[in-house]
Amino acid sequence: MRLTVPYLGLLHKAYGPVLQDVGVKIVFPPKPTKRTLDLGTKHSPEFACLPFKITLGNMIEALELGADTIFMPGGWGPCRFGYFDVIQEQILRELGYTFTMGSAKNPDALSDMLDMMQRISGLRSRAGLYKLFFFVLIRLSFLDWALKKYFHSKPYEAISGETDRIFKKSVELIENSLSVPKLLKSTSLISYWFRKMEKKNGANPLRVAIVGELFTVLDPSANMEIDIRLAQKGIEVFKSVWLSDYLNDRFRFRPFRRNQHKLSSRFARPYLRFHSGGESTESIGKTILFAKSGVDGIIHIFPFTCMPELVAQTILMKVQKDLNIPILTLIIDEHTAPGGVETRLEAFIDLLERRRRR
Amino acid sequence: MTKVGVPRGLLFYRYFPLWETFLETLGIEVIISQPTTEKTIREGSKLLPGDLCLPVKIYFGHIESIKKEVDFLFVPRYISIQPDAYMCPKLIGLPDMVLCSVNSLPQLIDFPIHCKAEGIETEKLFYLKVGAIFSKDRKKVERAYSMGLERQSRFRSLLQRGFPFEKALELSRSKDIPEMMKEDGRVRLGIIGRPYYLYDPFLRRSIFEQVEEKGYQLLTTDFLGDQEIEKGMEKLRKRIYWSFGKEMVGSAIWFAQGRLVKGIINLSSFGCGQDSFNFEMIQNMIKERIPILSLIFDEHLSQLGFSTRIEAFLEMISRGIDRR
Numbered sequence: 001m002r003l004t005v006p007y008l009g010l011l012h013k014a015y016g017p018v019l020q021d022v023g024v025k026i027v028f029p030p031k032p033t034k035r036t037l038d039l040g041t042k043h044s045p046e047f048a049c050l051p052f053k054i055t056l057g058n059m060i061e062a063l064e065l066g067a068d069t070i071f072m073p074g075g076w077g078p079c080r081f082g083y084f085d086v087i088q089e090q091i092l093r094e095l096g097y098t099f100t101m102g103s104a105k106n107p108d109a110l111s112d113m114l115d116m117m118q119r120i121s122g123l124r125s126r127a128g129l130y131k132l133f134f135f136v137l138i139r140l141s142f143l144d145w146a147l148k149k150y151f152h153s154k155p156y157e158a159i160s161g162e163t164d165r166i167f168k169k170s171v172e173l174i175e176n177s178l179s180v181p182k183l184l185k186s187t188s189l190i191s192y193w194f195r196k197m198e199k200k201n202g203a204n205p206l207r208v209a210i211v212g213e214l215f216t217v218l219d220p221s222a223n224m225e226i227d228i229r230l231a232q233k234g235i236e237v238f239k240s241v242w243l244s245d246y247l248n249d250r251f252r253f254r255p256f257r258r259n260q261h262k263l264s265s266r267f268a269r270p271y272l273r274f275h276s277g278g279e280s281t282e283s284i285g286k287t288i289l290f291a292k293s294g295v296d297g298i299i300h301i302f303p304f305t306c307m308p309e310l311v312a313q314t315i316l317m318k319v320q321k322d323l324n325i326p327i328l329t330l331i332i333d334e335h336t337a338p339g340g341v342e343t344r345l346e347a348f349i350d351l352l353e354r355r356r357r358r
Numbered sequence: 359m360t361k362v363g364v365p366r367g368l369l370f371y372r373y374f375p376l377w378e379t380f381l382e383t384l385g386i387e388v389i390i391s392q393p394t395t396e397k398t399i400r401e402g403s404k405l406l407p408g409d410l411c412l413p414v415k416i417y418f419g420h421i422e423s424i425k426k427e428v429d430f431l432f433v434p435r436y437i438s439i440q441p442d443a444y445m446c447p448k449l450i451g452l453p454d455m456v457l458c459s460v461n462s463l464p465q466l467i468d469f470p471i472h473c474k475a476e477g478i479e480t481e482k483l484f485y486l487k488v489g490a491i492f493s494k495d496r497k498k499v500e501r502a503y504s505m506g507l508e509r510q511s512r513f514r515s516l517l518q519r520g521f522p523f524e525k526a527l528e529l530s531r532s533k534d535i536p537e538m539m540k541e542d543g544r545v546r547l548g549i550i551g552r553p554y555y556l557y558d559p560f561l562r563r564s565i566f567e568q569v570e571e572k573g574y575q576l577l578t579t580d581f582l583g584d585q586e587i588e589k590g591m592e593k594l595r596k597r598i599y600w601s602f603g604k605e606m607v608g609s610a611i612w613f614a615q616g617r618l619v620k621g622i623i624n625l626s627s628f629g630c631g632q633d634s635f636n637f638e639m640i641q642n643m644i645k646e647r648i649p650i651l652s653l654i655f656d657e658h659l660s661q662l663g664f665s666t667r668i669e670a671f672l673e674m675i676s677r678g679i680d681r682r
Contacts, residue, residue, distance in 0.1 A: 047634035077599040078444035083635055086596045090642050271458060274437060274470060276451035277444075304409065307631040311451035313407045318458035331409060 001122050002027050004067035006055035009218035009243055010147065013175050014140035018132060021178050024121045027067035029058040032221035036061055041334045043091050049080065050222055050303035050332055051215035056088050063097045069120045073113070074103035078277040079308055108250050137253045139174060141244035142187055146170045149194050151227070151237040155205035158198035166193045206297070206352050209290040211240035211283045213302040213309050216332055218243060223301055224338045226330070226345060233349065238295060240286035241279055264289070271315050278308030284315055291325040296352045298325060304333035326351060359387045360492065362467070363428030366391045367417035368449065369436060371523065371553040375530050376510035377432060380485060383502035384492050389428050391420040394560035398423065399657060405459045411627045412561070412656060413554050414448055421460055431464050434484065437472040443601040444474070446632060467491070517580040522566070523557040544575040545679060548613040550640065551579070551625035552602045555655075562625065563661045565653075565668060572672050577619060579609040586612045593643065603636045607643070614644035621649045621675045623668070628656035649674060
């Protein structure tokens with residue numbers, strides 16, 4: 001059994017070492033490149049969304065390296081993500097690959113999720129699996145936490161490049177913390193590093209929030225690393241969705257963290273009274289939340305043909321007017337060039353700076 | 359008399375007989391917008407982001423054209439009409455999108471229909487809520503609803519018998535339903551698409567006329583009942599969780615397996631998220647049995663582009679028949 005999981009942000013760092021530690025053989029797909037996207041696009045339906053195409057590319061490249069089991073959770077809509085596993089399996093079988101597709105009957109239910117993991121990981125003990133699952137989730141939330149720390153420290157750093165170094169060290173440390181006590185020790189060390197970092201005096205950076213569809217907000221292969229690029233320009237970055245929050249809304253492994261979906265829907269209610277799939281509620285709710293907390297501008301990013309985010313985009317046009325907050329909409333597909341995105345980012349930042357000066 | 363406006367778009371093409379009879383029985387004047395034209399699309403496109411699909415833009419164009427003449431605008435929120443399936447996210451968010459992007463609107467009638475959450479009673483609840491706006495008499499509202507249901511089922515069975523949409527709309531008003539259209543021995547082709555593609559004369563252009571002129575009969579997804587579609591679903595590894603997706607894929611499978619048709623025309627909208635997956639399923643399930651023609655329309659659709667491809671497709675089918 002050689003398991004592979006398509007990339008999504010920092011997820012692979014959370015599950016990889018833990019599963020390898022208990023003896024599951026994992027094939028990491030090669031880092032997504034142009035070839036990944038080309039392979040995915042070539043074999044996908046034309047109007048499938050970018051996350052579908054990139055994850056399909058990941059799968060093909062992992063199968064080429066000898067993987068024989070794929071994890072893709074599935075779901076029940078109304079977003080297309082719940083049907084990814086079926087269509088991707090169909091396409092891969094037609095290409096002649098033999099493998100097992102691991103998808104849950106209902107990925108929002110813990111027992112179904114664990115059933116599926118038991119099947120694809122070959123682990124026997126249910127209790128052990130339960131512990132493992134939550135340990136991975138906790139690691140994931142600490143990784144997200146470290147990235148958040150990075151975004152909130154980078155604009156204030158006094159020595160150029162120090163935050164990047166600390167962040168890289170932090171991720172490695174969390175990656176190698178294979179037990180709960182070790183993990184807790186590492187996190188206190190990490191927060192010490194960030195606290196001790198030399199800060200610029202009187203810095204007042206621009207604040208930009210990235211909202212939109214989960215995959216494009218989180219995964220560097222889909223968003224052309226706009227988050228990192230903004231941070232490098234000395235801008236403080238916020239995000240509307242984090243994978244650990246998304247999973248926490250379902251599995252409640254962080255009892256003191258608020259349910260972010262409920263929080264967003266409270267703020268979104270004047271504009272969107274029913275959740276219309278995907279991250280539409282988060283995009284609208286968090287935009288309002290960020291705008292009220294003094295963010296300078298919003299970047300709304302989502303894949304071409306994404307249905308829930310198109311609803312959000314239509315509604316955000318009104319939010320933009322009502323709250324007087326600039327929104328840059330980036331719609332990403334396989335033809336989007338990093339250069340074009342860069343130009344639009346720069347123009348947007350110029351606009352935000354001018355608004356600040358006024 | 360109170361005037362309620364119904365935009366001629368999206369679910370109008372599925373539920374209008376029910377809406378109309380219900381509202382008229384309550385003594386309300388129902389105003390429908392005029393059929394789709396180029397102008398409808400222009401008006402709708404002005405209000406919305408460019409990447410939204412054409413049917414939604416058309417819907418907004420219709421709202422723009424009647425919003426001034428009516429007291430209420432009928433924009434129900436269809437979230438799910440079956441316990442196991444959703445509608446498209448754009449339909450779920452439709453009333454919110456209308457409120458956010460159209461100016462000087464009359465009051466909206468936008469109660470939700472959510473079968474997944476409220477169970478099968480949800481539709482009745484919806485009509486009771488709508489009725490409560492116009493009449494205090496609950497008995498009267500319930501009677502209006504059951505009359506609406508009767509007309510709706512007559513309308514659906516007329517469509518099933520192969521009557522065109524406009525004809526079925528008209529004939530369903532009277533209680534006596536005409537005889538079954540006779541099997542006339544013509545070779546049959548299937549056409550797959552959402553009702554708001556297939557029955558909007560502007561979107562479907564003259565596909566129906568062109569095919570029928572060549573001596574074929576076109577069967578729509580309405581030709582099949584829910585049972586057949588459910589049976590089609592059983593062939594899949596995982597049921598499709600969109601109502602129209604179920605209808606389209608289920609009927610394509612049924613068409614192909616029962617050898618009901620000699621070929622299938624699939625009509626879909628540019629950039630439609632669901633159709634991309636549905637068509638992939640259809641292709642995978644039936645491509646070795648019968649030929650499929652896929653037509654995709656967008657704002658710049660032209661009759662000529664469609665008819666050339668249909669002509670070639672029909673040519674291919676007729677050769678296949680001759681050879682046998």
